Amino acid sequence: MATVTLLSDEEVSADALAVFDDIRATRGTEYINNFWRALAHDPVMLRATWDRLKHVMAPGMLDPLVKEMIYVAVSTANGCEYCVHSHTAAASAKGMSPQMHTELLAVIGMAAQTNALATALQVPVDPAFDPNS
Incomplete structure (x- = not known):
């Protein structure tokens, strides 16, 4: 409401x-x-x-479809039901196939799992990944 x-x-x-x-x-x-x-x-x-x-x-360096898919992922992480629905519809209108949507959801799920594990374990960032090293 x-x-x-x-x-x-x-x-x-x-x-x-x-x-x-x-x-x-x-x-x-x-x-x-x-x-x-x-x-x-x-x-x-x-x-x-x-x-x-x-x-x-x-449109820019990222394709509009990619931007919409990123929006879906961030909206999922933030728990915004409205944005998940509206940007899934926008991504579909820009060419996201059902197979792409399934793959997107798999990436979102995988990222959520590994983010939670890395956070819970407090894994330090590898020097090779840290631009300040």
Whole structure:
């Protein structure tokens, strides 16, 4: 259950509506998801978050599909159900196959296990892996 109401286009400020319009234009869709509708209570935060997300998720040295898959992994580690679902859908739309998703989940699971073991054992970082050595 949301802790704030999800604002409709009719309920948001002019500043928030301008962000919604940018989201629609950038994504080529009329759909504004619930995350943005919740953030619309604070148009400054909405704009800052959208602008940063647009920049970070834009094509660059990492392919947009890779970025979405990383987002799924980090969202899983952080326990963000909303982000896991929305970025799994985005990754699928960018070409993630069911086989790629299965492999991604295997990597997430393996990393979670080995991270927990290394943390519990307090294994020191090998000098070969430490750029400060």
